[in-house]
Amino acid sequence: MPEYLQVAVRSLFILLSLFIITKLLGKKQLSKLSFFEYITGITVGSIAGTLSMDLGLPLSEGLMSIFLWFLFPLMFSYLSLKSSRFRRFAEGKPSVFIKDGKIDEKxxxxxxxxxxxxLEQLRKKDVFRAADVEFATLDTNGDLSVLLKKEKQPLLKEDMMTVFQRSTPPQAVITDGKIDEAALKEVGFPEPWLLKELSKRQLSVEAIFLAQLDKEGNLTFDLYNWTNTQQN
Structure with missing residues (x-):
């Protein structure tokens, strides 16, 4: 077989393999890459390009190397879903840049x-004054999340019907069926109060995928799918 046909066949085979592996990793990989996933993508691309052009390299060994490089981010994603501690270790925690209109230099x-x-990131959010920000965090994916002070937010219909209150960012007090004591402390509510609220709604901690609570006592839930199915 001519060399150009060998290159074409190898390239198509490698491209098909990369497509299958990417589908296995899921759509998350297409949106925001972590540092580890970025390095993995560069390395795999380099291996695939070399493997396509260098006919002296065995195709089977090259594909084995690609699969091994893709195995690690797949393992990281799985462990991150199963363990909140590993997720914090691997992805880190959001950093609070602004709180109550004050910038945290540290x-x-x-x-x-x-x-x-x-300031550039704030301008991209149509915010031109740091003092107008109630809460701003740098998320683990590198995005800046901004919550404006209540008086700086667009006027909503419910604002005309309720007494003015200072807005506070909600905290994730329950994640993956486990209570986050640090988040509860941040919003100023004790664990017995949370358990009492769950009891009123006939819910258990283990049935909740995510629960968010703010300092005003507004509590919202997102239940596991199996819980929704049972309730329906």
């Missing part, structure tokens, strides 16, 4: 974020 320095970069 958090900026820790994330190697300059004040100019912070």
């Amino acid at each position: 958090a900026l320095k820790k994330e190697q974020y300059s004040i100019d970069e912070l």
Whole structure:
């Protein structure tokens, strides 16, 4: 077989293999890449390109190398879903840059974020004054999440019908069926109060995938799918 046909066949075979592996990893990989996934993607691309052009390299050994490189992010994703501790270790925790309109210089320095970069990200959110921000965090995927102060938010219909209250960011007090005591402390509610609220709704902690609570006592739930099915 001519060399150009060998290159074409090898390239098509490698492309098909990469497509199958990417489908196995899921759509998350297409949106935001972690640092580890970024390095993996570069390495796999380099291996695939070399394997396509260098006919002296065995195709089977090259594909084995690609599968091994894709195995690690797949394992990381699985462990992150199963363990919140591993997820915090692998992905880190969001960093609070602004709270109550005040910038945390230590958090900026820790994330190697300059004040100019912070202001640029705020402008992309249509925020031109840091003092207007109630809460701003740098998420683990590198995005900046911003919550404006209540008086700076667009006027909603319910605002005309309720007494003015200062808005506070909700905390994830339950994740993956487990209570986060640190998050409860942040919003100022004790664990017995949370358990009492769950009892009123005839819910158990284990049945809740995510529960968010703010300092005003507003509690929202997202149940596991199997719980929704039983209730329906």
